[in-house]
Amino acid sequence: MNGADSLIRALADAGVEVCFANPGTSEMQLVAAIDGEPRMRAILGLFEGVVTGAADGYARMAGKPALTLLHLGPGFGNGSANLHNAKRAYSPVLNMIGDHATYHRQYDAPLTSDIHAFAAPVSDWIGVSQTPDNLAEIGIQAFEAACVYPGQIASFIAPADHAWTESSACQTIAKPPEAPKADAAAIAEAAEALRAGSITTLFIGGMALREEALYQAGRIAAATGARLITETFFTRLQRGAGRVPVERLPYFGEQASDYLKDFDTMVIVGTKAPVSFFAYPGKPSYLAPDGATLVTLADPRTDALDALTRLADALEAPTAPAVLQPHAQHTLEHGPLNMIELGKVIANRLPEGAVVSDEGATNGLGAFMFTGCAKAHDWLTLTGGSIGQGLPVALGAAVACPDRKVIALQADGSAMYTPQALWTMVREDLDITVLLLNNSSYAILNIEMERVGVANPSAKAKSLLDLSNPTLDWVQIAEGMGMGASRATTVAELDAAMVLAMQQRGPRLIEVILPGYESSVPSANG
């Protein structure tokens, strides 16, 4: 056995089942080792942002890390935006980064770089193999670091000579750490605050949004009248019929602070106190109301289910929540498509147990609003604001959950960052329906331009926010990567396409034509 074999065997022993990869010459021994390990599936991504985003989606649904295989500093660099998102999601991700042989680095060959510097900003833990025998040990340490509750980004560097040199078999057994528990004082303080307050909320995020934790939050709401409000961009919300419903904090800062202004008590679980996404001239950044009592029951790294259960018991809450979401269907208004009708169609057609990867941007909002009463499903969002995450996350989620329908609710501008994900969806025959929301615009940036106070932008400024010249044809893009596709311009066409897509298994794209912003940009053809 060489170092690579011993590493991959140790990771498979630890339970790592999938490697999302984009390898190069320095990783060939690692590729061979994965080849020889039947317990590990190998999935090629044609850009590293697909690889890392897929690892995030996988982790959110599987609750354990996938391995990524990345090519030195530049390969890692290409994947870093989606690692930023994964870090914000507190997803467990295990990055294996190949490097030159140790003796080769002194010659400063073209791909030589400071890999540690590439990795540091988006990694919670970094390790470098020191000897061929050490490679597996570093890999297991990285695995353990990735499993720190609820997840961390752990990156380790594997020099090519450590991978190809003979090594003794690795006996290292992974010991994933226990989740830290809230201390008794925090439970007592939160109970006291909820009893004393008159308008109270549990402000919840992260692991507090999983079904069992929400059930406990629902008990607390039943006992105290506290409203349940989630952070705007969450990792995974389990919602729909039969589950405890939650409100979602609005995106724009002034709307969010207005939403929260009457609360005198906020108990925070699984997240941090709310702040606005961006700063705007004269508007608030910190959104909790002045003078309100804020108690952190559990930060994102403290066991949310345990904390909520103990708080509910301390409050002598009823054994069941007062409110569980009933199922309902929406009546469609036929005609051209818009955000509202899009949302209704999705809500009516969503199958039980679906997973929605939401990078729908301005057109995703309607879908979220209307799907609250759909059949039980999971909703995944863009946690770190770095667009290009939605398609890769859908891909990873589908690998983790082969028996569930995955819907990628995907805005066109954001889709163009990582369109290669479509190819991997086809190659792996994943059960994903991509709803490609084509408004030929960076619509949100048109809104933001006004909000930051830019008056009368000219055609030159508007051209930077416009995708209509030339028009992107998503049916052709999908078909070019082997994916069956169709286009919907009316509510009836979308509804019919959704019925078909939900009945069939496998990858499919529906291009949804939505109203955009009028472009004042002259066409390239004059």
Ligand SMILES: Cc1ncc(C[n+]2csc(CCOP(=O)(O)OP(=O)(O)O)c2C)c(N)n1
């Ligand atoms: C990596 C990255 N680059 C740039 C941005 C800035 N940005 C935010 S939204 C956006 C455009 C979104 O357009 P689209 O996905 O089509 O959604 P729409 O606003 O039209 O609904 C851009 C470029 C970003 N958030 N992340």
